[in-house]
Amino acid sequence: MRSCKLPDIAEELQCGKLTVFEDRRARSGRTIDLNVVVLPALDQGHKLAPLFDLAGGPGIASTTSANLYATFLKEYRRHRDVVLVDQRGTGDSNPLNCAHETDPQYFLNEMYPVDYVRDCRRQLESHADLTQYTTPIAMDDLDDVRAWLGYGRIDLFGLSYGTRAALVYMRQHPDRVGKVVLMGVTPTDHKMPLYHARDGQRAMNLVLEECAADQACNQAFPNIKRELTELLGSLERHPAQVKYSLPESGKAVTVTIAGQVFAEKLRSALYTPAGARKLPLLIHRAAQGDFSPFLNMVIPVQRSQPDFIADGMYLSVTCNEDTQQINAKAAAAMNRGNLFDNYRVAQQLRACRLWPTARLTSGYSQPVFSKAPVLILSGYMDPVTPPAWAEGVASHLPNSRLVAIRHHAHVPQGLSHIECLDKVILEFLDKGDVKSLDANCVDGMLPPPFSTEAETRHSQ
Numbered sequence: 001m002r003s004c005k006l007p008d009i010a011e012e013l014q015c016g017k018l019t020v021f022e023d024r025r026a027r028s029g030r031t032i033d034l035n036v037v038v039l040p041a042l043d044q045g046h047k048l049a050p051l052f053d054l055a056g057g058p059g060i061a062s063t064t065s066a067n068l069y070a071t072f073l074k075e076y077r078r079h080r081d082v083v084l085v086d087q088r089g090t091g092d093s094n095p096l097n098c099a100h101e102t103d104p105q106y107f108l109n110e111m112y113p114v115d116y117v118r119d120c121r122r123q124l125e126s127h128a129d130l131t132q133y134t135t136p137i138a139m140d141d142l143d144d145v146r147a148w149l150g151y152g153r154i155d156l157f158g159l160s161y162g163t164r165a166a167l168v169y170m171r172q173h174p175d176r177v178g179k180v181v182l183m184g185v186t187p188t189d190h191k192m193p194l195y196h197a198r199d200g201q202r203a204m205n206l207v208l209e210e211c212a213a214d215q216a217c218n219q220a221f222p223n224i225k226r227e228l229t230e231l232l233g234s235l236e237r238h239p240a241q242v243k244y245s246l247p248e249s250g251k252a253v254t255v256t257i258a259g260q261v262f263a264e265k266l267r268s269a270l271y272t273p274a275g276a277r278k279l280p281l282l283i284h285r286a287a288q289g290d291f292s293p294f295l296n297m298v299i300p301v302q303r304s305q306p307d308f309i310a311d312g313m314y315l316s317v318t319c320n321e322d323t324q325q326i327n328a329k330a331a332a333a334m335n336r337g338n339l340f341d342n343y344r345v346a347q348q349l350r351a352c353r354l355w356p357t358a359r360l361t362s363g364y365s366q367p368v369f370s371k372a373p374v375l376i377l378s379g380y381m382d383p384v385t386p387p388a389w390a391e392g393v394a395s396h397l398p399n400s401r402l403v404a405i406r407h408h409a410h411v412p413q414g415l416s417h418i419e420c421l422d423k424v425i426l427e428f429l430d431k432g433d434v435k436s437l438d439a440n441c442v443d444g445m446l447p448p449p450f451s452t453e454a455e456t457r458h459s460q
Contacts, residue, residue: 001038001149009070014038018148020141022094022132030129035061035092036145039069039082049155049178050081051429052142054169056160056184058135058317059309061091075426080155085145087165089133089313096124096133096312102303104244104295105255111264111344112351117315121355124312131358133316139169146176153178155429160184160385160410161317167368167393174370179432181425183377184410185390189365192322193344196384197335200267203383203409204228204279204339207270211280217450221280227287232339235259242291247301257291260343265298267340270383273407273447274414281451319352320360367396374400375428375437377421379408381447401434407447416446 004015017033041047053069055062062084065073069082076082086093098120100106124130142165146154155178158166163182170177186192208225211217221227236259243252266283269275275297282293328349335342374397378390387404394402403424405412412418420441428437 001036004037006037006066008067011070013066013070014040018145020088020144022088022129024132024137024140032088032094032141033092034088034141034145035063035086036149037063037066037084038149039066039077039084041079041081042074042077043079046079047081048079048430049153050083050149050151051076051155051157052083052085052146054142054156054158054162054165055087055090056158056162057090057309057314058087058161058165059090059096059311059313060161061086061093061095061310063091073422075422076429080429083145083149083154085142087138087313088141089128089138089316090310094128095310096128096130096316097306097310098123098312100307104246104253104299104303107299107303108255108257108261110258110261111347112311114350114354117351117354120312120315128312130312130316130356131320133313134320134358134360135165135168135317136172136361136364139165139172142169143173143176152176155179155181157181157425158183161186163385163393164188164190170370170372171368174372177370177372179429180370180372180374181377181428182374182390182393184382184385185376185378185393186385187389187393188321188368189325190322190385190389191325192318193348194322194326194331194334196267196344197338197340197342199386200270200383201339202386203270203276203381204266206381207276207279211450214450216452217280220450220452221284224280224283228283228339231283231287232259232263235262240291242295244295244299255295257294260341262286262294263340264343265294267383269297270381271410272413273381273409276381276409277414277448278451281453315351315355316358318348319355320358321364323348323352324357325365367393369396371399372397373428373432373434375425375434376400376402377408377425378402378404379410379412380404380406381409384410399434401437403439403442405442405445407445408442412445414448416448417441417444420445 001014001016003012016036019031021027022030022032063086089096156166164186239256239258244255245252285293331345332342376390378387394400424439
């Protein structure tokens with residue numbers, strides 16, 4: 001490890017690369033340099049166990065959180081190092097990002113076009129064995145990093161897919177686990193994306209019910225449920241042809257918005273309270289033929305930037321840990337009549353038929369049992385990992401506590417009194433006691449008001 005400076009971070013951190021074999025079983029051949037960033041404890045004289053932050057996705061680089069721990073989350077470092085390891089296939093650890101187009105239509109295409117997946121695989125196989133990027137392999141990498149840095153027991157924080165990574169680490173390296181925080185639990189038997197439509201419709205119904213109960217939202221959008229149903233039906237029959245103004249030039253181009261793509265983008269917006277509270281306005285305007293708010297949401301200003309999630313990593317994990325357990329006919333029947341239909345399942349099953357198959361250890365999808373103290377945080381409004389998933393995981397963790405947050409979704413962006421979340425987590429990490437933990441402040445975490453007027457950026 002060496003002292004380093006990262007962009008937009010004033011203080012010096014510790015950076016390094018740990019070389020591991022891509023094929024850990026063979027212990028030969030190609031290697032991967034795992035990218036590691038350590039944000040040192042502020043009080044070096046009274047240090048507690050380090051906190052390893054495991055990112056979501058799968059496919060998000062953990063080191064993208066360095067700026068947060070250097071600024072807004074600096075309190076986490078008062079008595080502990082925070083360790084960020086780019087999981088193999090992400091960030092600077094042999095990333096499995098696929099080149100994508102910069103045309104605005106790219107962001108409105110189906111999720112995994114066949115040609116895109118084939119090109120992606122061809123690009124990546126020049127420098128990666130795509131069967132070697134599953135969670136169990138990556139968690140053995142993580143333990144190598146722990147040993148390399150000289151730590152004994154470590155604490156874990158996982159968000160979304162990071163919770164699955166944490167659970168797998170707990171199973172594979174139980175003697176190295178201290179305390180664990182899980183937010184938005186994605187268990188090993190989740191079978192992503194089998195339940196995305198079901199859980200997404202539940203969350204959408206909750207949002208629209210809250211709009212109906214909110215005076216300003218109901219007054220602005222009194223028929224929002226009917227508008228959504230009719231809009232999706234109309235787009236499914238006749239995809240919209242819409243003019244979009246390029247922000248860099250003002251030139252107008254025509255883009256196509258298909259029904260299932262439109263619906264999937266709405267489902268994604270439900271991941272945060274901030275996004276969910278914009279949906280009634282977005283739906284209403286689109287129902288009137290104005291797709292500007294929708295386009296502003298889904299097409300980034302900087303279209304040439306790499307995708308936030310490395311698609312190759314996402315497919316290497318989900319194609320082997322999830323979709324192999326999905327029965328296509330049963331999924332189609334289960335999701336028939338849902339607002340979001342069977343779109344995500346169909347997209348990923350088709351993509352996974354084009355992706356290499358990895359070997360998983362027997363019993364991988366079985367529940368994880370651990371006596372470690374575990375704090376589980378779950379959002380009642382979560383469209384992808386609602387509390388029912390957390391309850392299932394908690395039932396096998398006898399020293400755990402589940403805290404359900406009424407207005408939280410999947411990521412807490414937009415909630416008021418966000419400092420409450422940090423207070424609860426830090427108290428748990430400091431004391432390791434889930435039983436006496438005071439989490440009452442989560443009741444005061446409220447969502448932003450519903451948007452009733454569109455933000456201006458670029459229009460049709």
